[in-house]
Amino acid sequence: MGELRLMKGNEVIAEAAIRCGCDGYFGYPITPQSEVMETLMDREPWNETGMVVLQAESEIASIHMVHGAAGSGKKVMTSSSSPGISLMAEGISYLAGAELPCLIVNVQRGGPGLGTIQPSQADYWQSTKGGGHGDYRLIVLAPSSVQEMNDFVELGFKLAFKYRNPAMILTDGVIGQMMEKVVLADYIPRLTDEEINEKYGSWVTNGRKHNRQRNIITSLEMDSVRMENNNLRLQEKYARMEEEDVLFEEIQCEDAEYLLVAFGSSSRICQKAVDQAREKGIKVGLLRPISLFPFPKKPIAVLAKQVKGMLVVEMNAGQMIEDVQLAAGCSIPVKHFGRMGGIIPSPGEVVEALEQKLIGG
Amino acid sequence: MELKDIINPNNLVYEKPKLLTENTMHYCPGCSHGVIHRLLAEVIEDMGIQDKTIGVSPVGCAVFAYNYIEIDWQEAAHGRAPAVATGIVRTNPDKVVFTYQGDGDLASIGTAEIMHACNRGENMVVIFVNNGIYGMTGGQMAPTTLLGQITATTPNGRDAGRNGYPLRITELIAQLPGTSYVTRQSVHTPATIRKCKKAITKAFQAAIDKKGTSFVEIVSTCNMNWKMTPVKANEWMVENMFPFYVPGDLKDSSKNDPESYTPLKN
Numbered sequence: 001m002g003e004l005r006l007m008k009g010n011e012v013i014a015e016a017a018i019r020c021g022c023d024g025y026f027g028y029p030i031t032p033q034s035e036v037m038e039t040l041m042d043r044e045p046w047n048e049t050g051m052v053v054l055q056a057e058s059e060i061a062s063i064h065m066v067h068g069a070a071g072s073g074k075k076v077m078t079s080s081s082s083p084g085i086s087l088m089a090e091g092i093s094y095l096a097g098a099e100l101p102c103l104i105v106n107v108q109r110g111g112p113g114l115g116t117i118q119p120s121q122a123d124y125w126q127s128t129k130g131g132g133h134g135d136y137r138l139i140v141l142a143p144s145s146v147q148e149m150n151d152f153v154e155l156g157f158k159l160a161f162k163y164r165n166p167a168m169i170l171t172d173g174v175i176g177q178m179m180e181k182v183v184l185a186d187y188i189p190r191l192t193d194e195e196i197n198e199k200y201g202s203w204v205t206n207g208r209k210h211n212r213q214r215n216i217i218t219s220l221e222m223d224s225v226r227m228e229n230n231n232l233r234l235q236e237k238y239a240r241m242e243e244e245d246v247l248f249e250e251i252q253c254e255d256a257e258y259l260l261v262a263f264g265s266s267s268r269i270c271q272k273a274v275d276q277a278r279e280k281g282i283k284v285g286l287l288r289p290i291s292l293f294p295f296p297k298k299p300i301a302v303l304a305k306q307v308k309g310m311l312v313v314e315m316n317a318g319q320m321i322e323d324v325q326l327a328a329g330c331s332i333p334v335k336h337f338g339r340m341g342g343i344i345p346s347p348g349e350v351v352e353a354l355e356q357k358l359i360g361g
Numbered sequence: 362m363e364l365k366d367i368i369n370p371n372n373l374v375y376e377k378p379k380l381l382t383e384n385t386m387h388y389c390p391g392c393s394h395g396v397i398h399r400l401l402a403e404v405i406e407d408m409g410i411q412d413k414t415i416g417v418s419p420v421g422c423a424v425f426a427y428n429y430i431e432i433d434w435q436e437a438a439h440g441r442a443p444a445v446a447t448g449i450v451r452t453n454p455d456k457v458v459f460t461y462q463g464d465g466d467l468a469s470i471g472t473a474e475i476m477h478a479c480n481r482g483e484n485m486v487v488i489f490v491n492n493g494i495y496g497m498t499g500g501q502m503a504p505t506t507l508l509g510q511i512t513a514t515t516p517n518g519r520d521a522g523r524n525g526y527p528l529r530i531t532e533l534i535a536q537l538p539g540t541s542y543v544t545r546q547s548v549h550t551p552a553t554i555r556k557c558k559k560a561i562t563k564a565f566q567a568a569i570d571k572k573g574t575s576f577v578e579i580v581s582t583c584n585m586n587w588k589m590t591p592v593k594a595n596e597w598m599v600e601n602m603f604p605f606y607v608p609g610d611l612k613d614s615s616k617n618d619p620e621s622y623t624p625l626k627n
Contacts, residue, residue, distance in 0.1 A: 023452050024448070024451065024452045026448065052451045052452055054447070054451055056444070056447075056477075057473055057474070057476075057477035058473060060441065060444070060473070060474075061441070061444040061447075061473065061474055061477065062444075064437065064438060064441035064444035064445050064448065064474070065444045065445070065447050065448035065451070066448060067435070067437070067438075067441075067444075067445050067448060068417070068435060068437075068444065068445035068446060068447060068448025068449040068450075068452075069448035069449060069451065069452040070448070071435045071445075071448075071449065072415070072448075072449050072452060072453050072456075074452045074453075076448070076452065090438055090441075091438065091441070094438050098435075098436075193453075204433075205415050205433035205434060205435050205449070206415065206433065206449075206453055206456060207412050207413040207414060207415060207432075207433055207453075207456050207457075208411070208412055208431075208432060208433050209412060214431055214432055214433050214434070215433050215434075216427045216433070216434045216435075216436070217434070217435040217436065218427065218434075218435070218436035219436070220424065220436055
């Protein structure tokens with residue numbers, strides 16, 4: 001049993017990174033996630049585990065530092081918030097193209113533009129459908145508690161290395177800033193250079209050894225046929241993610257006549273909304289996608305045959321709803337309820353929206 | 362004496378470095394990159410560091426540098442090579458890391474990355490090939506294009522009012538306390554090639570000795586986009602570029618205080 005603590009979501013990201021044997025963090029300050037790097041600098045993990053922590057000159061530099069270190073087989077990460085992730089979009093595309101594993105944490109704030117430092121979920125499209133250029137996907141995990149902020153650091157790295165693909169924790173200012181109890185993970189030692197060579201010797205660039213050919217990390221391929229094959233290999237990988245690593249949670253769905261679909265902090269609000277609706281006699285369930293890519297299409301398709309309608313609750317103008325609609329098909333109404341600008345909807349508002357948009361309508 | 366007596370390994374005085382691959386170079390005839398690649402391969406081989414050296418190639422003509430030198434490489438996004446190199450060297454401090462960048466890559470789109478990597482004094486080598494023009498994209502104005510110089514985007518010559526001034530970024534780099542050795546070289550004659558090789562060797566030694574960032578600018582030609590013969594391009598470089606990009610050491614912390622910096626007179 002790990003250590004029980006009361007911690008902020010952002011602080012837990014830092015603590016979990018140190019404990020999971022992370023080799024390096026490269027970042028740039030931005031509200032509301034600055035505590036991640038502040039906690040790391042305060043903890044001085046270079047003295048404890050040898051983990052490198054570097055404040056870069058920009059988010060652009062941060063993500064390309066991640067590229068360099070990830071390309072040498074190291075377990076490395078960065079964190080930022082929405083405008084900073086936009087700056088990282090270039091590097092994220094390169095990481096996906098070069099098939100490098102890494103962890104990126106986005107503690108979302110409201111946009112567009114400089115927007116607000118208040119929480120938001122408006123980077124769903126950016127995270128799950130691109131953000132950078134080219135056909136690529138990120139593994140996107142959406143924690144709904146401080147405990148999951150802890151758990152998804154190691155899970156994110158595990159999936160990133162399984163697929164040699166960047167993974168993202170898509171959270172927001174609510175979970176980043178709130179304090180909850182958390183059971184911290186036990187320490188996992190960092191890999192030694194020998195272990196890295198043994199595990200990843202076929203692709204890492206850490207100095208060619210006598211017993212291996214040199215390695216080149218690049219996303220560039222001028223030959224169209226070979227480039228198409230590279231694209232097809234990526235697509236096969238993404239298809240495998242959809243087969244093997246879909247994560248979701250169903251809450252009170254067994255007898256549900258209506259379904260709420262929500263991720264991250266919205267799903268916490270929806271849990272309360274489910275209770276309030278059931279007190280009113282409305283049989284509501286909640287489906288919480290945990291992996292936003294790969295998206296839980298199948299459970300939504302199954303529930304679409306059971307419920308009379310779905311309400312997608314997001315802190316944005318309606319983004320995940322498109323994926324829910326695709327998965328649900330056209331047989332039932334799928335409606336959206338969202339707040340923007342950093343406003344967090346109350347459970348009562350969600351129940352009211354459910355009544356107005358689905359039950360009354 | 363017969364020909365077979367002359368062509369004999371014992372008589373060999375000059376050969377292709379083992380680290381240069383058999384790949385046919387994509388560079389235009391007369392381009393300086395081939396010579397610089399060869400020098401890098403020679404230095405890495407001479408120093409015996411091929412098993413711990415990682416190169417970071419840029420976007421630009423040298424994007425395929427990884428095709429020619431038999432070491433591990435990462436290909437960086439445009440201008441970001443110093444950040445990629447920082448990531449490698451920070452997490453692998455016992456390795457030797459260098460970037461190979463052109464003037465558009467280093468002095469325009471990647472200005473922030475190069476300044477800050479040098480200012481942090483990352484233990485790495487920067488090879489900066491300055492030919493005053495964008496080669497790969499077809500000869501557009503670079504930050505280093507001279508006033509009056511004709512390019513695809515300055516068809517009537519670079520005009521300070523419209524296009525700003527040529528940037529002597531190496532002079533800026535030399536002022537940063539994180540740099541230990543900052544020099545400007547060229548490879549247009551056998552003598553300058555030998556001198557440049559010494560400078561590259563010194564730069565790698567400084568990185569191995571963890572003295573901070575070493576920065577080697579190599580003033581080069583782009584005869585294709587300058588629309589000159591290779592010989593004429595070399596002459597043009599000497600006449601026009603050297604007065605503005607003056608060859609020589611700008612900073613050598615093995616001789617001076619690392620904070621010291623003397624601007625070169627033109």
